[in-house]
Amino acid sequence: MEDTRTDSPLLEAINLTKRYEDGTLALDDVSFKVYPGEVYAMLGGNGAGKTTTINLFLNFIEPTSGEARVDGIVTHVDPLAAKSKLAYVSENVMLYPNFTALQNLDYFARLGGKTSYSKDDYRRVLTRVGLEEEAHDRRLKGFSKGMRQKCGIAIAILKDAPAILLDEPTSGLDPKAGLEFTRLLQSLRDEGRAILMSTHDIFRAKDISNTVGIMNRGKIVMQKTSAELEGVDLEQIYVEYMAGYMDDAGVAAEEVA
Ligand SMILES: Nc1ncnc2c1ncn2[C@@H]1O[C@H](COP(=O)(O)OP(=O)(O)OP(=O)(O)O)[C@@H](O)[C@H]1O
Ligand SMILES: [Mg+2]
The missing domain is CATH 1.10.8 (Helicase, Ruva Protein; domain 3)
Known part of the structure; x- marks a missing residue:
């Protein structure tokens, strides 16, 4: 996907990599951008690296290499300035x-x-x-x-805050609350906020996102805009990526073999 925008992203991951102290490589060279007025949804199985990504933006943890930027501010260099531009909703709101x-x-x-x-x-x-x-x-x-x-x-x-991070915001919501939540996110997006969320809800992700990224084992294995996802069976693509037989261009292995 070519980036033709001339304005600046509010959220940006640049070659973001995280290896935890025990050696787990949770995030491996992840890059993406979220502009004002956009929703970016991260999909991916348990342990794919979604929460790690969000925690890096919040500077709850520091990257092993690469950087997370909020409105141009590198989170691990100036965490307070970065946090002042972020609102965060965790999965279990305390x-x-x-x-x-x-x-x-x-x-x-x-x-x-x-x-x-x-x-x-x-x-x-x-x-x-x-x-x-x-x-x-x-x-x-x-x-x-x-x-x-x-x-x-x-x-x-x-x-x-101009940017909002949400970790599985619709998990545990009933269908009506989930739908209301989707509408709310849309109105926040339309106000010009940049929203980064993780979710297991493929249909909702497709419904509200400008860009969907599928993560697997710490890497973004697929990233598509809403225009590119038009008429596409995202669930099918997701299952195929999780099974590991799609390459980076979204072509099934047996098709190229
Ligand atoms: N504090 C930690 N120390 C060591 N490894 C960790 C730590 N936190 C997460 N991990 C590992 O990092 C990887 C990514 O975890 P992460 O929580 O980011 O996944 P996730 O995509 O949010 O998964 P889920 O959908 O289950 O919430 C996993 O292998 C996990 O076991
Ligand atoms: Mg998580």
Whole structure:
């Protein structure tokens, strides 16, 4: 895929490589770009390297070689500056169980240095992410996974960061919540944010992404834009790549043999 854009990517992995202390090569020379107003979805089996990629952008871990950049800032060189441009929603959103949804938003917004939000602002965001009004003033400890996920996304929105990282955001969501979540991501994308997500949901990935990357054993084995995926059976391609009989050009081994 040729890169013809002249503006700068908000998220960029450049030859990103991570070997953990125990010798595991989790990420092997991975490069990709996510521009403002784009969604990039990473697909791939368990252990493919998706969470490792996200953790490198967050500088939770340092790369063995290569770099992750956020708005041009190399994350392991200036992690605080990079983090100020990132919002992050983990797979299991950790919030305060004894605080209400509203109190959690207020706490985390202030922690992130945002002190000008009103209660109405919080309610508006909670409504935007699809949390029913009756739940706004309820404590988190009675919330389902999907409801906690919505609060996590609300906090990410309040941070007002240009780039959003999401690690398996739709896992455990019921179909309606999953669809609402997809719409929400689309609206954030349309506001001009750059979104990098990992997911096991092939259909949703195809539905909302500008680019889909399939990872296998620390490498991006396929990357296609939504235009290139038009009319393509992504599930079929995915299964073939996972079985390891497609080459980098997406040609099945028996076709070229
Ligand atoms: N802290 C660690 N120390 C050693 N190896 C690790 C560590 N974290 C992850 N790994 C290994 O790195 C590889 C990539 O793991 P990673 O968590 O990035 O995969 P993933 O694509 O997110 O998988 P999943 O779909 O299961 O979430 C795996 O082989 C994993 O066992
Ligand atoms: Mg993971």
